[in-house]
Amino acid sequence: MEKEWLQFDRFKDEYRVGARMFVDKARADYGNSEDEIICPCIKCRNSEHHHFEIVYEHLVTRGMDPTYKIWICHGETGSESNHEDLEIPETYKLFKDLCFQHDENDEDDEDVDDTIETREAEILNLVREAETPLFFGCTNYTKMSASVALLKMKARHYLTDIAFDDILRTSRSFLPEDNTLPESLYSMKKLVKAFDLGYEKIHACVNDCCLFRKDLQHLENCPKCGASRWKLNESSSKIQKGIPAKVLRYFPIIPRLRRMFAITETAEQLRWHSNNKSQDGKMRHPVDALAWETINRRWPSFASDPRNIRFGLATDGFNPFHDLRSTYSCWPVILTIYNLSPWLCMSKESLMLTLLIPGPKQPGNDIDVYLAPLVWKDNLFPPTYPPSPYPIPPF
Ligand SMILES: [Zn+2]
Ligand SMILES: [Zn+2]
Structure with missing residues (x-):
């Protein structure tokens, strides 16, 4: 697809002609009965449908979302593009697939399961939140990619939770006021966990006999060797209830x-x-x-x-x-x-x-x-x- 026009300033004719062609093509290929298409402007970010004239207006007044490199919501396929292919965020593919799944199911609407719809809406909201630019106009990082980059750094350099929170606070003060960087390690982990990238902790016997799950989940001692589920204080040899001796991450x-x-x-x-x-x-x-x-x-x-x-x-x-x-x-x-x-x-x-x-x-x-x-x-x-x-x- 023709993308040259994006390089021009938005008040230039070249930009407006390009935006007009983009909108007309999207309308012809994907417009619904009310002439609405998905709006890729920096605010709507492919999450809203608008009349094609409004989409044109958004493109001229707000500009195209700079992270939207391959126009998969407007008919472009990965194979049309070159190396930029690798940069499609998976979330966009998921987003697109979810949109289209919904369209295909339209004819048997009464069968659509409410819970699936709610879940889809939740996923869309999450994707939208995670893919928000780090601050208005930022093209390098989104809320999610910045969080993941920082969490990786925390792991690589063995940063303590307190140190990390401190760095986060300072980093936020360097950024523009409208930044979306999470305020604390806790909220950052919550963001990542929302995509099910988290893990479950399963307590294990210190001698590897069993996992305290299912029937054994309420036991305090291993049924095979009798060892306590909880950690022993090395100096006083007292059981520290609530602190597991061994944890499997699943x-x-x-x-x-x-x-x-x-x-x-x-x-x-x-x-x-x-x-x-x-x-x-x-x-x-x-x-x-x-x-x-x-x-x-x-x-x-x-x-x-x-x-x-x-x-x-x-x-x-x-x-x-x-x-x-x-x-x-x-x-x-x-x-x-x-x-x-x-x-x-x-x-x-x-x-x-x-x-x-x-x-x-x-x-x-x-x-x-x-x-x-x-x-x-x-x-x-x-x-x-x-x-x-x-x-x-x-x-
Ligand atoms: Zn828009
Ligand atoms: Zn045991």
Whole structure:
């Protein structure tokens, strides 16, 4: 699509002609019966529909949202553009898909589930909030990207919560008054958690016998070895009730899978394995392996739907404290989705950190205890989901 006009000042004819062409094209391709189109101006940010003349007015008086690089809400596809492709925020794709899902469902309106609609509205609001520029006119950072950048820095430099809050306060005073940077670590974490990027803490027996979840969630001592669930004070040997001795961090998989299926492009990528089996006998992907075939034979109903997810699981110990405590090892458990193409399934973005098994020593065979939250029948089909028509593979 023609984008040259955006480089001109808004009072110039070149800009106005470009904006007029943009609006006319959007109206012809996507206008509804009332001649309304999605407005990409800096204030509406593709979250509101307006009459095309109003959209034109917004483009001239307010200007186009500078973070809207690829006009996916106005018919541009990723393939039309060049390297900028990589910069499409996933939230926009999600946003677009949610809008279009809604349009497709219009004909059977009475069947539309209220809760789904409410959830969609919530997601749209969240996306809108997260993608607000850091301050009016800021093109480099949004509220979310600034928060994530700062949280990464906190982790990299081992900043304490108090120090971080202090830095946040000072940073806010450097920014214009209308800035959207969260005020505290607490509100920043709340923002990130709203996208289900948070984790659950599950208490574990200090000797790796069990997790205090489900039937055991109210116990104070391990049913196997009797060890207290709570930390012992090293000097007085007293139990510090409320402070867990060991905590497993679990990053839920389902919200991430839901997000993947909500985005048309990733939902398609999840079926890559079904059409790309090697034809020349050479192995390029696990789909070409004997093990894959064996699984297909043993669980044909599972194999019959290419959308069913095939996970690979990998784990290794690492020391988060560097030289400060050389004997400590904590075990991240990473899932890879083998449904994806070889270049995607090993990409950084597709690897899913799902468990952080605490140290200080490696879990060894007790790792099974920690993998329990990943077991299929517990998690993959929560009660709100339609029950799977397939039998659960006996892992
Ligand atoms: Zn607008
Ligand atoms: Zn125990």
